[in-house]
Amino acid sequence: MQFAERESEITLLNTMLAESEHGWGRIAMITGPPGFDKSRVLHAFADSAVRSGATHLSAICLRNEQNISLGVIHQVSQSLSAVPGETPPALKLLQEAVFNAGPRGIRPEDLNWIGVTHGLWEIITNHARHGAVLITIEDVQYADSVSLDILLHFINRLHSANVFMVFTVNEGPDGVPLRIQSDLMHHPQCRRIKVAPYSASTISRIAQARLGIGPDDPLADAIHQVSGGNALLVRSLIEDQQNAGGDQKELVVDDGFSGSVRTLLNRIGSTPLRVLRAAAVLDASTSPPLLAEMLHIKQPAVVRTLEWLAEIGLLGMDGFRHPAAREAVLDSIEPDVLKELYGRAAQLLHATGVQPTVIADHLVAASTKHEPWALDVLREAADQALATDEYELAVRYLRYAADLCSGTDERIQVTLALAKATWRINPSTATMYLPMLVQAARDGRLPARDVHWLLTCMLWHGQYDEAEEMFALLEQAEQDEGQEAGGAAAWRLAADHWLASTHPPVLHRLRGTYKPAPLREGSERHPALSYARTISALAANLRNGETEAALKTAEKVLHSVQLEGCNIELVEAALFCFIYSDRTQEAASLVENLCAVAERRSSPTWLSVLAAFRAHIAELRGEMMEAVEYGELSLRTLPPRSLGVFAALPLASLIEAHTEMGQYQEAEQYLRHPLPETVYQTRYGLHYLFARGHYRVAVGQAHAGLSDILKCGTLMRSWEIDTPLLIPWRLGAAGVSVVLKNNARARKYLELHHALPHGHSPRIRGFALMVLASAEEVGRRPPLLRKAVDMLQESGHKMELAHALARLSHSLAALGETDKARLIGQQADRVGQRCHAEPLRRSVQHAFESDFGAIAAGNDQNALSPAEYRVASMAALGYTNREIATRAHITISTVEQHLTRIYRKLGVNGRNDLPRLFSSKEFGTSGGGVLVADDSRHLPGSASVPG
Numbered sequence: 048m049q050f051a052e053r054e055s056e057i058t059l060l061n062t063m064l065a066e067s068e069h070g071w072g073r074i075a076m077i078t079g080p081p082g083f084d085k086s087r088v089l090h091a092f093a094d095s096a097v098r099s100g101a102t103h104l105s106a107i108c109l110r111n112e113q114n115i116s117l118g119v120i121h122q123v124s125q126s127l128s129a130v131p132g133e134t135p136p137a138l139k140l141l142q143e144a145v146f147n148a149g150p151r152g153i154r155p156e157d158l159n160w161i162g163v164t165h166g167l168w169e170i171i172t173n174h175a176r177h178g179a180v181l182i183t184i185e186d187v188q189y190a191d192s193v194s195l196d197i198l199l200h201f202i203n204r205l206h207s208a209n210v211f212m213v214f215t216v217n218e219g220p221d222g223v224p225l226r227i228q229s230d231l232m233h234h235p236q237c238r239r240i241k242v243a244p245y246s247a248s249t250i251s252r253i254a255q256a257r258l259g260i261g262p263d264d265p266l267a268d269a270i271h272q273v274s275g276g277n278a279l280l281v282r283s284l285i286e287d288q289q290n291a292g293g294d295q296k297e298l299v300v301d302d303g304f305s306g307s308v309r310t311l312l313n314r315i316g317s318t319p320l321r322v323l324r325a326a327a328v329l330d331a332s333t334s335p336p337l338l339a340e341m342l343h344i345k346q347p348a349v350v351r352t353l354e355w356l357a358e359i360g361l362l363g364m365d366g367f368r369h370p371a372a373r374e375a376v377l378d379s380i381e382p383d384v385l386k387e388l389y390g391r392a393a394q395l396l397h398a399t400g401v402q403p404t405v406i407a408d409h410l411v412a413a414s415t416k417h418e419p420w421a422l423d424v425l426r427e428a429a430d431q432a433l434a435t436d437e438y439e440l441a442v443r444y445l446r447y448a449a450d451l452c453s454g455t456d457e458r459i460q461v462t463l464a465l466a467k468a469t470w471r472i473n474p475s476t477a478t479m480y481l482p483m484l485v486q487a488a489r490d491g492r493l494p495a496r497d498v499h500w501l502l503t504c505m506l507w508h509g510q511y512d513e514a515e516e517m518f519a520l521l522e523q524a525e526q527d528e529g530q531e532a533g534g535a536a537a538w539r540l541a542a543d544h545w546l547a548s549t550h551p552p553v554l555h556r557l558r559g560t561y562k563p564a565p566l567r568e569g570s571e572r573h574p575a576l577s578y579a580r581t582i583s584a585l586a587a588n589l590r591n592g593e594t595e596a597a598l599k600t601a602e603k604v605l606h607s608v609q610l611e612g613c614n615i616e617l618v619e620a621a622l623f624c625f626i627y628s629d630r631t632q633e634a635a636s637l638v639e640n641l642c643a644v645a646e647r648r649s650s651p652t653w654l655s656v657l658a659a660f661r662a663h664i665a666e667l668r669g670e671m672m673e674a675v676e677y678g679e680l681s682l683r684t685l686p687p688r689s690l691g692v693f694a695a696l697p698l699a700s701l702i703e704a705h706t707e708m709g710q711y712q713e714a715e716q717y718l719r720h721p722l723p724e725t726v727y728q729t730r731y732g733l734h735y736l737f738a739r740g741h742y743r744v745a746v747g748q749a750h751a752g753l754s755d756i757l758k759c760g761t762l763m764r765s766w767e768i769d770t771p772l773l774i775p776w777r778l779g780a781a782g783v784s785v786v787l788k789n790n791a792r793a794r795k796y797l798e799l800h801h802a803l804p805h806g807h808s809p810r811i812r813g814f815a816l817m818v819l820a821s822a823e824e825v826g827r828r829p830p831l832l833r834k835a836v837d838m839l840q841e842s843g844h845k846m847e848l849a850h851a852l853a854r855l856s857h858s859l860a861a862l863g864e865t866d867k868a869r870l871i872g873q874q875a876d877r878v879g880q881r882c883h884a885e886p887l888r889r890s891v892q893h894a895f896e897s898d899f900g901a902i903a904a905g906n907d908q909n910a911l912s913p914a915e916y917r918v919a920s921m922a923a924l925g926y927t928n929r930e931i932a933t934r935a936h937i938t939i940s941t942v943e944q945h946l947t948r949i950y951r952k953l954g955v956n957g958r959n960d961l962p963r964l965f966s967s968k969e970f971g972t973s974g975g976g977v978l979v980a981d982d983s984r985h986l987p988g989s990a991s992v993p994g
Contacts, residue, residue, distance in 0.1 A: 057088060059240060060240070061096075063211060067208075072204075072208045074231065076214050077089060078223055081279075081311050081315055082360070085242055096211075102174050104182045109189055114191065117141065117197075119194035138167075178209070180208075180211070181210075182213070184214045185214075187231070188224045202231070202236075219316050220318070220319060251264075258289065273300065273368050275360025276360060277359055279311065280307050308361070308371070309375050311361065318344070319356060322342065322356065323361060323362075326338065328377070341391055385412070386413050390410075397418075404444075407429075425447055425451070429448065429468065438472050445468060459487045471651070474690070485516075488501055495535035503616055507693065534575050538578075540564060545582045548582070549729055551728075566579060581617055584600045584601055585624055597624050605640070610650065626667070629772060635668070645657050655685035658678070658684060666703050667844065668845060675704045675705065677700075694722060698722070714742050733763065736755045736758055737755070740779065743755065760777065775814060777797070781818045781822065785822050793822040797822065810844045813838030816851075817851045817854060819831055820858070828858040850887065852872075853879070856891055856894065876888050915948060915949050918946065918949065
């Protein structure tokens with residue numbers, strides 16, 4: 048057997064065997080902690096000895112056979128009895144003694160001691176006359192006492208025999224067992240061979256041979272660090288690495304390693320096992336004094352045991368060398384024993400004053416319910432966990448704390464904290480705690496702030512009956528509070544404005560109006576009033592249009608909020624103030640900042656809500672792939688059921704985005720997601736209805752689509768939040784009417800739209816002009832569409848811009864202006880490509896599929912400078928010299944000079960020849976200047992479509 052890692056030990060044993068062959072018996076004691084290759088060294092040496100002609104007699108001692116008298120000697124005798132011929136008397140006597148042994152073993156009077164002992168030794172020495180006899184005993188510390196006495200008799204007669212005896216023995220924290228030391232190791236002929244742990248260089252050589260890694264690969268060092276050089280652990284780690292397969296760069300610690308740790312646990316003895324288990328329970332809190340008190344063992348013995356456990360590779364300087372080792376130890380402990388250990392540890396840790404989270408972990412693991420201090424510790428630990436964004440840990444502590452509560456108020460406070468912590472993970476899970484809290488609110492046991500929170504929970508899930516009850520309780524608390532604006536009044540005002548802006552039917556059923564109550568001025572003493580002021584900014588925005596005051600309030604909130612609690616409606620209101628003011632670029636920047644905070648805090652609820660906002664903003668800006676990415680992220684982080692009525696917002700974004708991209712099956716799948724019926728009584732439901740209407744029109748269900756859009760209008764008018772910045776339903780209805788060939792009805796909706804406020808939005812104005820153009824005769828469309836393109840380019844909303852460009856291209860083509868139509872179509876195609884709007888791109892490409900992208904031979908766009916290209920592109924679109932000068936910020940004289948050079952370089956007679964050239968593919972995609980800037984904004988010096 049090849050065993051190069053222990054070559055020196057095997058060489059020494061072979062030398063001793065050779066010495067014994069000269070008539071000088073030898074004893075070798077192979078010592079070392081469990082897992083240190085003692086048996087492997089023994090077997091490797093025995094194999095080589097047998098090959099050289101030695102007679103091998105062997106026995107293996109087992110812990111559970113320690114009380115079987117003559118068990119070891121009987122194993123040795125099996126090899127002797129295998130020799131052909133008549134069975135010697137000594138072996139017969141031994142077999143009879145073993146066969147007749149009672150349940151308590153062999154009594155001295157039952158054994159012919161002299162006959163057995165002398166007879167066996169005579170047989171052995173007879174064999175030794177013909178060659179060396181090798182006797183090996185593994186784990187001799189477990190040998191039964193009678194067998195050990197007989198072995199000692201043999202050892203005392205070794206001086207003149209060709210016999211070599213080799214023992215293996217485990218070393219514990221106190222070294223080799225006392226009897227082995229005194230009776231065997233101190234014999235003059237005995238030589239101790241101590242097996243050391245593998246060195247780093249040895250492990251590196253093994254890893255290179257077994258894993259095929261290089262000599263400097265950090266994987267070898269990682270194996271050394273985790274195993275501590277314990278040969279058993281080294282081999283299991285290498286096997287785990289091999290079983291993992293592939294090109295694993297990191298160390299794989301799997302079942303093989305855990306199994307080897309459990310094997311060591313069966314070999315280390317009772318005291319080290321107790322210390323190791325206690326260390327696994329205490330984990331980072333482990334210390335010799337604490338272990339000594341916990342196990343009632345003297346501290347010096349604990350220190351020796353810890354040092355020994357470090358020597359065998361289970362512990363390191365800072366506890367377990369790898370978490371898998373600790374888990375293997377914990378898994379080996381019986382559940383009842385483990386709970387008892389955790390309970391004892393919790394008591395000791397509480398007495399030493401460690402952090403509450405550490406004590407709480409042990410309390411929960413112990414299921415200890417009788418400690419009078421346990422509830423306070425758990426609540427404090429939950430607060431600490433929430434402060435460090437460990438929400439699931441906080442929920443774990445609070446759930447256990449709820450079982451320890453004795454009084455009603457105590458239980459309510461713990462349940463409230465539990466519900467709020469759970470809400471940050473999954474709002475639908477938190478609903479299990481709400482019935483108890485609702486009853487507490489009815490009984491007057493909750494302050495106004497918590498009643499307001501319960502109200503928002505009910506609204507989130509569309510549970511309007513319960514929400515109305517909570518609102519009534521807030522009103523009652525306000526009346527009880529008196530005239531001065533305090534907490535209850537402020538929270539009632541916040542609820543008033545949130546209902547008016549997001550759940551108007553609820554407010555109408557409560558107070559007979561859709562309008563919120565006015566805020567009280569001058570009282571800033573209660574923090575809830577600033578909360579109410581932020582919510583009111585959204586309500587004012589929806590009813591009165593954008594106000595700088597509302598945006599300043601919203602921005603202040605978004606820059607200061609820490610996403611610490613469940614105040615989602617506060618952040619939502621502030622963000623929608625920007626979105627409904629068409630300030631999507633600012634909204635996107637603010638959401639990015641909030642997402643960075645949310646990712647650090649790792650709250651699934653916050654992450655899902657903010658992803659939904661990112662999807663909504665991306666869809667508004669025409670960034671359809673991003674809208675799909677963030678919409679899916681929102682629903683992947685929390686399912687629609689957990690998002691409640693708010694789920695309508697990410698679903699609307701996904702439906703809109705997939706519809707614009709022509710992915711109608713995907714859009715239909717999102718339409719199949721179930722939503723609460725009450726979603727259509729919310730502002731979120733408006734976005735969902737409008738998206739569904741858009742999808743239905745796109746797939747040829749124009750009448751159904753128009754019905755959805757008109758339902759939006761009916762709801763918005765009745766709720767008194769009829770602003771196109773929320774949902775431009777009149778423009779949508781006008782557009783569908785054009786599709787249905789009812790231009791008269793389209794103009795009616797457009798007239799109604801123009802009578803509304805908020806006409807200052809470039810997006811809405813551009814959208815309105817685009818729809819108006821569609822309802823006009825072809826000859827009247829281009830001027831309107833040119834104005835629409837200018838406004839939409841300024842607004843930064845790429846999808847509407849692509850539609851306006853496409854319609855302008857089609858209109859020009861219908862009027863016979865093919866070159867200009869092709870040029871505009873290329874721009875529509877380019878913007879549509881950035882939006883991934885495949886149906887739109889197909890429409891413009893199909894219109895010019897015979898010559899789309901053709902180029903006149905002999906004309907080179909690269910001959911133009913960037914400034915000349917911008918001037919030429921605007922001239923090709925029909926801009927006058929004065930208009931070009933204004934837009935390019937140059938003088939009319941400079942424009943004329945540019946044009947003269949352009950005509951000469953391109954070899955054309957004048958500006959009438961330019962559209963033909965600029966409709967070519969190369970000119971249409973030149974980097975020297977584009978008709979629509981790459982970021983779809985109207986940049987200084989960039990070309991634009993004439994108005």
